[in-house]
Amino acid sequence: MTKEEILNILREAGDYVSGEFLAEKLGVSRAAVWKHIHTLIKEGYAVDVAQGKGYRLMSVPDKLYPAEIRHGLQTKLLGRKVIHLNVTGSTNTVARQVAERGVEEGTVVLAETQSHGKGRLGRKWVAKPGSLAMSVILKPAIDPMHASSITLMAAVSVTKALRGAGLEAAIKWPNDVLVNGKKICGILTEMSAETDIVNFIILGIGVNVNNDVPLETATTMKAELSREVDRVKFTQLLLEMLEEDYLTFKEEGFTPILWSWRRYSDTLGRLVEVTYQDEVVTGVAQDVDEDGSLLVKTADGSIRKIVSGDCKH
Numbered sequence: 557m558t559k560e561e562i563l564n565i566l567r568e569a570g571d572y573v574s575g576e577f578l579a580e581k582l583g584v585s586r587a588a589v590w591k592h593i594h595t596l597i598k599e600g601y602a603v604d605v606a607q608g609k610g611y612r613l614m615s616v617p618d619k620l621y622p623a624e625i626r627h628g629l630q631t632k633l634l635g636r637k638v639i640h641l642n643v644t645g646s647t648n649t650v651a652r653q654v655a656e657r658g659v660e661e662g663t664v665v666l667a668e669t670q671s672h673g674k675g676r677l678g679r680k681w682v683a684k685p686g687s688l689a690m691s692v693i694l695k696p697a698i699d700p701m702h703a704s705s706i707t708l709m710a711a712v713s714v715t716k717a718l719r720g721a722g723l724e725a726a727i728k729w730p731n732d733v734l735v736n737g738k739k740i741c742g743i744l745t746e747m748s749a750e751t752d753i754v755n756f757i758i759l760g761i762g763v764n765v766n767n768d769v770p771l772e773t774a775t776t777m778k779a780e781l782s783r784e785v786d787r788v789k790f791t792q793l794l795l796e797m798l799e800e801d802y803l804t805f806k807e808e809g810f811t812p813i814l815w816s817w818r819r820y821s822d823t824l825g826r827l828v829e830v831t832y833q834d835e836v837v838t839g840v841a842q843d844v845d846e847d848g849s850l851l852v853k854t855a856d857g858s859i860r861k862i863v864s865g866d867c868k869h
């Protein structure tokens with residue numbers, strides 16, 4: 557893609573590059589080069605245009621553009637194709653539409669803002685500017701019964717990425733990620749499947765990065781670190797962690813992921829109150845099993861297996 561190539565040449569040069577050089581290198585006309593530069597400027601890149609010297613990239617916008625995400629990304633599968641939207645209803649819905657048309661595994665959908673984002677248990681997840689709203693299309697060769705493994709895996713990967721960014725993140729069952737006891741990330745997976753095969757999984761991840769949230773109940777990376785976070789770098793780190801865990805899952809199965817989940821868990825060993833269908837189960841969270849269910853030891857000493865629900869601790 558010529559526009560991206562021009563951008564990367566300017567980025568790497570760190571100095572003025574002539575239109576003539578760019579045109580010759582990319583096999584296009586100087587007018588075409590100018591058109592691409594014009595588009596870059598419209599997208600928010602600051603490019604200095606100097607007579608006799610050419611073009612110099614002065615700054616890049618705070619946007620999760622495909623060219624930014626792909627630049628320096630250390631993955632083989634995830635994020636090779638990136639779809640970026642300034643505004644959308646839900647990245648999960650967009651991802652489902654493109655997956656139904658047969659897009660390749662690892663395709664990522666990113667939005668700057670999301671008006672009708674979907675959360676767990678029918679809740680909403682509106683993504684404000686400065687946050688990260690991302691959906692990744694995966695096609696694991698697994699039984700649909702084991703799809704929850706991918707959700708738990710994603711909680712592990714997000715926790716690793718947040719820890720890599722310097723935050724003491726931990727997982728609240730089943731897949732909320734907390735920092736200092738407050739929610740910083742939510743995960744929602746959706747699936748298209750037949751009786752015994754998964755067609756695709758949409759792994760939706762929302763992270764509070766630099767956006768504003770009600771700080772009584774939730775938190776952001778910015779609030780915890782007392783500084784703005786580079787969203788592109790964090791998204792790249794997250795994709796790298798997801799890919800690492802996804803490859804482990806494919807090669808070695810769920811067991812090693814489950815051990816990481818236990819290690820990063822904030823729930824195990826705690827007194828919990830889990831709302832499951834119409835019932836509230838209170839007890840000590842003992843463990844999670846191979847299908848991701850929470851095992852709670854209640855006051856009468858019995859163990860309750862909870863497949864899904866809302867957990868408070």
Ligand code: BTN
Nearest residue numbers: 646673674675676742743760762
């Ligand atoms: C939750 O904690 O309830 C899950 C929230 C998941 C939000 C993300 S944001 C990106 C993706 N698109 C959506 O519509 N939802 C997920």
